[in-house]
């Protein structure tokens with residue numbers, strides 16, 4: 299059984315009527331009590347409509363097969379900003395950040411192809427020894443026989459080093475990238491939010507873009523390299539982008555590279571601590 303679940307909320311998930319469910323509530327994730335809600339939705343109403351939430355009405359699609367149907371059918375389930383984009387809420391007016399994740403084919407595929415080379419198997423193979431070296435040094439630097447914060451010392455640290463490499467950004471300033479990524483996605487109503495309003499968020503992200511734009515312009519004048527900024531600065535499809543479009547695509551990579559990687563590292567280590575047999579399987583394989 300899942301030892302981490304809060305049992306009051308678990309009971310609540312099983313006794314409440316389905317039409318009072320709101321899986322957009324950040325508290326479910328903050329308290330790690332989301333699991334029984336999704337379990338019930340999957341069993342009783344896998345494509346569930348929530349008419350009211352702080353973000354407006356939405357559908358919760360909770361089964362793999364249905365999610366895949368939505369994911370691949372852009373004609374019915376568009377990602378385009380013109381019909382609502384990809385987020386549960388609408389971007390605040392005048393502060394939109396256009397990028398290809400919020401587009402449908404063919405524009406989506408054309409722009410995606412531009413940046414593909416950064417993470418194609420050949421380029422990743424070239425980066426493998428650096429990734430291994432970095433991982434080993436982050437782990438070697440950990441204190442022994444004392445408690446430490448894995449998220450900060452490993453997940454964020456390793457992610458920030460790799461993000462700096464992908465952007466060819468000064469390594470010493472790597473934590474700035476993490477802060478900007480957090481600014482981009484934080485819940486402005488959370489007690490520990492880095493910014494407290496959409497205006498404040500936009501102003502910080504504009505500073506980020508102007509800062510990165512200096513690198514973009516410098517790289518446009520130099521021979522092409524394999525970092526994301528150089529690739530964007532040299533492609534005919536992206537080099538003429540407006541500042542707002544640059545904001546969108548730079549933040550897409552910043553958040554795409556930070557959030558996922560870092561949470562996989564934290565979730566991964568938590569997972570193997572909960573299921574030590576899985577860790578032992580990995581150890582036997584290598």
Ligand code: HEM
Pocket residue numbers: 369398399400410464550551552554555556558559562
């Ligand atoms: C553990 C690591 C990662 C996971 C689990 C992950 C997962 C995902 C998922 C689920 C999507 C949405 C795909 C879709 O709906 O089409 C996505 C999109 C994307 N990710 Fe990642 N990602 C990871 C790492 C990264 C990294 C390191 C970068 C770049 C620095 C990145 C950049 C992107 C971009 C640019 C998109 C938009 C792609 C598109 O619209 O076609 N991701 N990622």
